Every structure is written in structure tokens, then in C-alpha cells.
Amino acid sequence: MTTRPNPAARPAPTADLDAxxxxxSRDRLTATVTALASDAFTGRRVGTxxxxxxxxxxxxxxxxxxxxxxxxxxxxxxxxxxxxxxxARWGTGTMTADLSFGSDVxxxxxxxxxxxxxxxxxxxxxxxxxxxxxxxxxAGMSLFDAYAQAERAAGLLLARHxxxxxxxxxxxxxxxxxxxxxxALSAAIHQAVHEAARDGxxxxxxxxxxxxxxxxxxxLYGRLRQPSPGxxxxxxxxxxDGVGDHPGLRQPGAADNGSGVAVxxxxxxxxxxxxxxxxxxxxxxxxxxxxxxxxxxxxxARLAETxxxxxxxxVDGAGHLHQAAAVEAxxxxxxxxxxxxxxxxxxxxxxxxxxxxxDNRRYAGAGLAALGIGAGMAGYHSPADTPxxxxxxxxAAITRLVVATVWxxxxxxxxxxxxxxxxx
Amino acid sequence: xxxxxxxxxxxGDPAAALNVAGSAGCCxxxxxxxxxxxxxxxxxxxxxxGTPAAAVAANSCCAxxxxxxxxxxxxxxxx
Numbered sequence: 001m002t003t004r005p006n007p008a009a010r011p012a013p014t015a016d017l018d019a020x021x022x023x024x025s026r027d028r029l030t031a032t033v034t035a036l037a038s039d040a041f042t043g044r045r046v047g048t049x050x051x052x053x054x055x056x057x058x059x060x061x062x063x064x065x066x067x068x069x070x071x072x073x074x075x076x077x078x079x080x081x082x083x084x085x086x087x088a089r090w091g092t093g094t095m096t097a098d099l100s101f102g103s104d105v106x107x108x109x110x111x112x113x114x115x116x117x118x119x120x121x122x123x124x125x126x127x128x129x130x131x132x133x134x135x136x137x138x139a140g141m142s143l144f145d146a147y148a149q150a151e152r153a154a155g156l157l158l159a160r161h162x163x164x165x166x167x168x169x170x171x172x173x174x175x176x177x178x179x180x181x182x183x184a185l186s187a188a189i190h191q192a193v194h195e196a197a198r199d200g201x202x203x204x205x206x207x208x209x210x211x212x213x214x215x216x217x218x219x220l221y222g223r224l225r226q227p228s229p230g231x232x233x234x235x236x237x238x239x240x241d242g243v244g245d246h247p248g249l250r251q252p253g254a255a256d257n258g259s260g261v262a263v264x265x266x267x268x269x270x271x272x273x274x275x276x277x278x279x280x281x282x283x284x285x286x287x288x289x290x291x292x293x294x295x296x297x298x299x300x301a302r303l304a305e306t307x308x309x310x311x312x313x314x315v316d317g318a319g320h321l322h323q324a325a326a327v328e329a330x331x332x333x334x335x336x337x338x339x340x341x342x343x344x345x346x347x348x349x350x351x352x353x354x355x356x357x358x359d360n361r362r363y364a365g366a367g368l369a370a371l372g373i374g375a376g377m378a379g380y381h382s383p384a385d386t387p388x389x390x391x392x393x394x395x396a397a398i399t400r401l402v403v404a405t406v407w408x409x410x411x412x413x414x415x416x417x418x419x420x421x422x423x424x
Numbered sequence: 425x426x427x428x429x430x431x432x433x434x435x436g437d438p439a440a441a442l443n444v445a446g447s448a449g450c451c452x453x454x455x456x457x458x459x460x461x462x463x464x465x466x467x468x469x470x471x472x473x474g475t476p477a478a479a480v481a482a483n484s485c486c487a488x489x490x491x492x493x494x495x496x497x498x499x500x501x502x503x
Binding site: 324327328329330333334337338340341342343344345346347348349350351352353354355356371401 | 431432433434435436437438439440441442443444
């Protein structure tokens with residue numbers, strides 16, 4: 001049976017809550033984001049030394065706030081890694097141009113590993129003889145169709161737009177490697193190369209240093225307080241892994257999800273000494289989210305094994321609040337959602353129902369009441385996800401929201417207005 | 425009732441958060457290959473999470489292209 005907010009608990013004055021909310025520190029939140037985004041943690045991709053170092057740092061942070069900390073490891077297979085800075089250039093009889101990694105060109109997740117540069121004439125997939133050529137896949141040609149045209153080709157060149165900062169953002173979850181090298185070119189470069197291939201006498205030379213590695217992910221769990229019988233047990237979660245740095249290209253992962261981790265740590269720090277009597281509180285800092293929310297899937301299965309039914313609040317992105325924070329609820333979360341609504345009203349944080357495609361779904365899928373809260377990120381999965389772009393006001397607002405949610409859930413929700421009530 | 429009402433919370437029905445379009449079945453699926461990477465400027469991108477099928481294909485919690493658009497517009501999607 002899922003534990004719900006306890007209507008029998010003694011109502012606590014909201015003045016106590018207000019005093020608790022007053023302890024939220026923007027400086028501490030920003031310092032946490034800056035630390036997690038630092039060079040030492042190398043973007044925190046699962047299985048990397050930077051990820052492991054970040055986990056160690058977070059373990060100390062949890063211990064410092066009084067949590068009993070444990071780690072929980074799981075295998076993660078076939079994580080894509082760009083192991084060297086790619087090089088690419090192209091030219092015609094009258095010009096040559098070097099391409100910039102990350103903006104002009106990037107190895108595609110479907111690429112075969114090509115450790116050394118390969119040079120060949122440019123051609124057009126489906127039109128020219130593929131033998132030894134770098135083939136430009138015309139816009140609209142699927143990768144599957146391009147493969148069919150690429151036997152004996154030097155490689156394939158696909159078009160990919162860049163984001164508002166000019167980056168081809170990084171994904172770790174996507175296509176499996178195929179039989180030939182595949183490079184994604186920015187739309188502008190793709191067009192220029194395509195035109196040159198059509199005109200003839202053009203060449204392309206590049207490597208594609210990408211491979212898959214099997215690694216180990218490790219979640220961090222911190223128990224701050226066991227619940228008393230009949231009282232709710234709250235679980236705050238955020239993933240600490242990122243897509244990671246590439247050689248020569250830092251990707252700090254400040255908003256995604258240094259910001260969410262900062263919120264959870266700060267909320268836990270405050271609640272560890274201010275949580276009303278009876279309620280339980282724990283934290284899970286999750287690994288492997290960027291490769292398919294594997295850490296939370298593992299944790300949810302662990303909870304199911306033990307019969308634990310905490311109320312889950314997950315934060316993914318607290319960097320750029322735009323009008324309202326997105327909230328997605330799953331599992332038997334009516335009561336928890338009603339409390340979140342009250343917390344939003346009390347703290348002045350606008351909320352809107354919207355997708356938060358993150359670890360919360362793993363917990364909801366396991367039958368737990370789970371909320372996902374997302375409050376925006378700038379520079380998604382790119383070098384532009386820097387601490388400077390994480391808004392301290394957003395960090396503080398979402399922390400206050402989480403603190404109030406936990407606090408209200410552990411007191412007397414029946415004294416609070418709710419437009420939906422606890423339907424289950 | 426708490427203080428500071430009506431400046432925050434859900435403007436609409438909070439229960440809508442339990443029925444977010446495209447969220448069903450996005451997680452817990454086996455890895456599968458898909459043949460495309462998200463395009464940051466893809467005008468065909470839909471709401472975050474996109475279709476469950478696309479999410480399954482990406483072995484992720486949401487369709488990558490839809491997710492990218494959502495985070496770019498700061499609507500809170502992630503993962």
C-alpha cells in the first residue's frame with residue numbers, strides 16, 4: 001500500500017514552514033551547481049573518472065548533512081564515447097576548409113569507429129558510385145536508406161541543424177553503430193558540401209573516433225530519517241550524471257542536472273533539521289539517466305523488492321524558470337500532487353502540467369507515487385550548459401517548492417485546500 | 425489553507441499532471457536501435473516526450489527530438 005500524506009498528523013503552523021523556507025540559500029545552491037560543473041568532474045558521464053569523482057563529492061555532501069549514505073551499482077552497456085577530438089576538412093580545386101567539432105561536424109551515434117582520417121572524393125548517396133567516396137545523404141534521405149547506398153563507401157555525411165548557441169547537442173541514447181563511418185554536418189556545411197559534390201572535383205577527409213564501452217553506474221542513497229508508523233516517507237531524487245565532456249570540448253552539465261542535484265541537496269539539508277515529527281526522508285542521487293534512466297530503474301526495482309513505498313519527488317532541470325515549472329505525476333500520486341499544488345501556492349511558484357521525461361517515470365512505472373519537476377535548462381547537452389546560465393532565482397524557487405511540498409506532506413494536508421483532493 | 429495564495433500553484437486542473445500526453449510507456453523498455461538523431465531545429469518536433477514509440481526506439485524516457493525542443497523552450501523536459 002502506498003503511503004500517503006498523513007491526515008491524522010498534528011497540524012503545524014505555516015509560520016514554521018515560512019521560517020524553514022527562509023533558510024534556502026542561493027549562494028549554497030549556486031556553489032553546488034558550480035562544483036558539479038567544474039573541470040574536475042568532466043561533465044559526469046556515466047562510468048568516467050569525473051562521474052566517480054562527482055559521486056564521491058556528493059557522498060561527502062550527504063554525509064555532512066547527516067545522511068546515512070550507501071552506493072548501489074549496476075552495469076551499463078554500450079555507452080557511446082568520442083575518444084579523440086575528431087578532425088574533418090573538405091575542399092575543391094579552389095578551396096579547403098577545416099570543420100569545427102561540435103558545431104560544424106560531429107560523429108553520429110550510428111557511426112562505425114574510424115580512428116584515422118580517411119580521404120575520398122565527395123559523392124551523393126543514391127546518385128554516385130559509392131566506392132571510396134564520402135557520400136552526402138540528401139536532405140530527407142533516411143539513415144536506413146543511406147546505408148543501402150553506402151556499400152564500400154568511405155562514409156556517410158548527414159545533415160543536422162544546430163541549436164540556438166550553434167551546437168549539435170550530445171545524445172548518449174540513440175541509434176546503435178552501423179557498418180560505415182557517419183558524420184553529422186551542420187545544415188549550412190551540409191548544403192555547401194552537397195553542392196560541391198554535385199559540381200564534382202570535391203573531396204572530404206575525416207575520422208570518426210567513436211566507440212562503445214561497458215561501464216558501471218552507481219547510485220547514491222542517503223537516508224536522513226526513518227518514518228514513524230503511519231507517517232509518510234519522502235524520497236527526493238535527481239540524476240547527477242551528464243552527457244560528459246568530449247576531447248577538447250567541455251560540457252559542464254550545469255543545468256542538466258547540476259541544478260536538480262543542488263535543489264535536492266539544499267532541500268534535504270534544510271529538511272534534515274526542520275521536518276515535522278514522524279515523516280521519513282531520504283535522497284537518491286541517480287546515475288545513468290542520460291543513457292535511458294537506468295539508475296532510477298534499478299532503484300525502483302530495489303524499492304519494489306523491499307516493499308518500500310516512498311512518495312517520490314524528482315527534479316530534473318532547475319535552471320531557467322519560464323512562466324511555470326513543468327510537473328508530471330505518475331502512480332498513485334493524487335494526494336502528493338494536491339500537496340504540491342498547495343506548496344506552489346504557498347511559495348508563489350507557478351506550475352503547469354507538462355512532460356518531465358526523467359527518472360520520475362521509472363518510479364511511477366514501479367507503482368510509486370512520483371512527481372517530476374522541471375524548471376528549464378539553457379544549453380541542453382552542449383558546451384553552453386554552464387553555471388552562468390543557471391538562474392539563482394530559479395534554483396531558490398524550486399528548492400522552496402520542494403521543501404514546502406515535503407513539509408506539507410508530512411503535516412496535515414487535510415487542512416489545505418486542494419482542487420483535486422486525494423482520489424486514491 | 426496557507427498564505428500567499430494564487431500567485432503560484434496550478435492555474436488549471438492539477439490532475440492534468442497525471443495525464444501528460446505521451447508519457448505512458450516511455451520507460452522500462454529494452455534497448456532498440458533507431459535511425460535518427462534529434463535535430464535541434466526540427467520543425468516537426470512535437471511536445472516533449474513525443475510518442476511512446478519514439479521513446480521506446482531511443483531507449484529513453486521520451487522521444488529525443490521532442491525532448492530537445494522542450495528543453496530549448498525551457499518547458500522543463502529532460503533526461
